[in-house]
Amino acid sequence: MNRSATVQDYLKAIFAIGRDDAAAGTNAIAARLAVSAGSVTGMLKRLSGEGLVDYEPYRGVRLTGEGRAEAVRLVRRHRLIELFLVRVLGLPWDRVHEEAERLEHAATDELVDRMEELLGHPTVDPHGAPIPEVGRPFMEPAWPRLSEAPAGVRLVLRQVSDEDPEVLRYLERLGLMPGKELRVLGRAPMRGPLRVEVDGAVEHIGVEMANELRVEAGGAVTPERMRRAGRSGREEKAHA
């Protein structure tokens, strides 16, 4: 069954919003897809009719097994394409999200599988997000946010958000790519910027941004660890 590009976008949005547990609300979906709430209601009814979501009016939607499987397939496609664009075609990492967003609707499965092979079955995309494997259960990791990490501890940057090119260019300038070691030196009061040690230098990072940087506490930086941790789906520490 061939879903339209629009349907695919809705599935990915619902998956991203309801990642841990919750149902996705109409408004949240509308905001993410830059579409009106009314349009979302219409599409949710349709998806519900196709058995891809469980929809309770006024309470939001949740993916069904089938819907979730499809969403994971789409996430895999997106992340493989992003990595391909960076590694094979040398596109800058701040532009691959947008490009992949369009290519993922045009590429066949066969093409994506070839990319995966050519890349040697990679486990994470350029922003540190794990790449689902066909036929294996998948869960997004829940790395703690840099903004919640304790001071003084050695940290490894694991994942950054992939959507905002400006943010990505900024991070690149600071050397803040996945795998980088860092340490929180202190926090300014009133939710002020964090002082963070990176490569021996001290950087000042706003809370907004620190919220989007996911870290692992004290880990060494081996691909094998990344892989296991990325698939373990452990709890996120709620941390004052």
Next chain:
Amino acid sequence: MNRSATVQDYLKAIFAIGRDDAAAGTNAIAARLAVSAGSVTGMLKRLSGEGLVDYEPYRGVRLTGEGRAEAVRLVRRHRLIELFLVRVLGLPWDRVHEEAERLEHAATDELVDRMEELLGHPTVDPHGAPIPEVGRPFMEPAWPRLSEAPAGVRLVLRQVSDEDPEVLRYLERLGLMPGKELRVLGRAPMRGPLRVEVDGAVEHIGVEMANELRVEAGGAVTPERMRRAGRSGREEKAHA
């Protein structure tokens, strides 16, 4: 100005049909795009309004300078993507046309330029069709058809049509890829099959198919020759 995928398909079709000289008729366009004649009329009016074609009702359309430039840009994208799929991703040559047909609407110019670089500024696609260069005038070559080639002369296969996967698989089995040397040994009467020598063996090729195989008479097979010849736009020999 961003044209829709549909508009792009119309431009490519008009370019392909009216390649040498003639105006493209409504019906021919409709057949090529698998669309009704009525739909074509509507779109031609629109294209005419946008200044991409000169449209005379009942007499067909012709691309304007702007429309032609756009069409050539699209052809370049398509052929570069085809070659990329074959050379970098290892897709079989009979499937790249279809895949490229979708990817060309999703890829940005930047992406296509990267492919071109990675491929080393190639001059022909996997089916032997020349790849337009940005900023250079472009003309499709008019290699004679194998069906019109004189018997006994040494020939070089230059170009095959790219659309039918079954035909392409057949040609591959016979080793009939661009660059291959061959010779017409004779023709059966009543437009029957040609006897053709390929790699020392004799193959029997129907007229229909021989019409789609373009050859160069007696040439040596250097890339430089291919290039010059491909851009020269010489006359096609009408040949009984």
Next chain:
DNA sequence: CGGTTGTTTTAGGGTAACCTAAAAACAGAT
């Protein structure tokens, strides 16, 4: 030069996406 044939246009619809504005339902606070 007028009729037959085949092409092209017109007319009238359909679908999948989107929108806005107003009505309905819900949830939290008094």
Next chain:
DNA sequence: ATCTGTTTTTAGGTTACCCTAAAACAACCG
């Protein structure tokens, strides 16, 4: 327990494609 503000749904449009069937036209041929 009702009021109030936010969220969600409904209702009615818009746009860009596509379609079929019938009318208009052009071209050829005797």
